[in-house]
Amino acid sequence: MELIHRNLLIGIHDALQETFFEDRKYADKVIERLLKGHKQWGSEDRKVVAQTFYDIIRWKKRLEYYMGEGVKPANIYKLILTYCLWTKTHYKKFEEFDGIKNAEILNKLKKNNVPTKAIEHSIPDWLAETFERELGPSWEREMVALNEQAPTILRVNTLKTTAKELVSDLRDENVESFLIPNYPDAVQLEQKKNVFLTTAFKDGLFEVQDASSQKIGELLDVEEGMRVVDVCAGAGGKTLHLAALMKNKGQIIALDIYAWKLAELKRRAKRAGAHNIETRLIDDNKVIKRLHGTADRLLIDSPCSGLGVLKRNPDSKWKIDQEFIDRIRKEQQQILQDYAKILKKGGKMMYATCSILPSENNEQVxxxxxxxxxYTLIKEEKIMPSSGFDGFYMALIQRKA
Structure with a gap:
């Protein structure tokens, strides 16, 4: 079997320790910091580290079954070993670390069966029950898709270039990509690469944004010169798309409760050349009340469980629980009730989530x-992970004139 070098193994171990036991940090931030701290690693080494790290997080419950025990700080090396034995890749004898015996693991692997659906798909028991209750038998098909590696999809910044031109520019920088049918602003990479180092990114020609997420801006039906309010703007991925769709004409007011997210949005807007965005921090109720009845279009990209994007954030399934989902549903209904008043009579608003649970989506609407x-529903769209892209829900609602 192919060997994995000791220093890479130590890096993976430390990253898993940080994700599961040290403040339960977000996996994407942990791996980003790890790779930045080891610039001496070559591209293949970095690929091995990132893929092994994410695969172990994704398949943690199944690996625990093969191990015969849960993951504890003291046995992370055994977790990595179990993954290597299961996948038959990057195997290295671990005796030098803790004298692990492999017989029990190999015996379970040879049987090639698991006792429950939760173990098979590597999700918490409560989540398997929730999926079964809300999605019915189709949940397993969606979970298979959610356990796949997510593709890297870019949204071309039409304020500066076109999708065809972006594909050509990326090829000049040795990044191969292609257009996606029915997604006019989307470009998909042939294989994962650090596109943030490209000149095209530094020049603001694109943002990383999944194809499903790009549908939200299109469905909101914005026009040049409108006043648009994005009430959960975050770092502004969808806000920037709206600015491009409006050709920098009109006004977009981006709201959020976190100042650091709005600061990141400003930085991204400057790079993108998006000049029609104004950021406002929601630090009291007056911020919302001042906007009542003023928006032609309203985007509510609501906080949610994130269960439609587990392929991108596999660690989140180990960090949320049913109590969290119950709490977020109450928050979603409150946000809808409070923020809908921002819309003008005759205006349209979008309620969107990156969840696949009906209780967070159509049932909320x-x-x-x-x-x-x-208010009346104009149209709704549900994109499931089995489509190949992220799971999203979006509902276009009009306030009657």
Whole structure:
């Protein structure tokens, strides 16, 4: 079997320790910091580290079954070994670390069966029950897709270039990519690369944004000269798309409760050449009240469980629970109720989540419409992970004139 070098192994171990036991940090931040701290690693080494790290997080429950025990700080090397034995890649004898015996693991691997669906798909028991209850038998098909590696998809910045021109520019920088049918602003990479080092990125020609996420801006039906409010703007991925769709004409007010996210949005907007965005921090209720009845279009990209994007954030399934989902559903309904008042009569708003649970999606919209008769549903779209892209829900709602 192919060997994995000792220093790479130590790096993977430390990253897993940080993700699961040291403040339970987000996996993407942990791996980013690890790779930045080891610039001496070559591209293949970096690929091995990142892939092994994410695969172990993704398949943790199944690996624990093969191990015969749960993951503890003292046995992370055994977790890595189990992964290497299971996948038959990058195997190295671990005796030099803790004298691990492999017989029990190999015996379970040879049997090639697991006792429960939760173990098979490597998710918590409570989540398997939630998927079964809310999605029915189709949940397993979606979970298979969510355990796959996510593709890297870019959104071309049409304020500066076109999708075809971006593909050509990236090829000049040895990054191969292709257009995606029915997604006019989307470009997909042939294989994962650090596109943030490219001149094309530094010049603001694109942002990394999944194809499903790009549908939200299109469905909101913005026009040049409109006043658009994005109430959960975050770092502004969708805000920047709206600016491009509006050709920098009109006004976009980007709101969020976190100042650091809005600061990142400003930085990204400057690189993208998006000049029609104004950021406002939600630090009291007056910020929202001042905007009542002023928006032609309203985007509510609501906080959610993130269960539609587990292929990108596999660690989140180990960090949330049913109590979190129950709490987030109450928050979603409150956000809908409070922020919908920003919309003008005759205006349209989008309620969107990156969840695949009906209780966070269409059921929330149904409850809102039942309690607010002056709003009506125009259309809704549900994109499931089995489509090949991220799982998203979006509902376009109009306030009656």
């Amino acid at each position: 149904e409850t809102f419409l039942k309690n607010n008769e002056e």
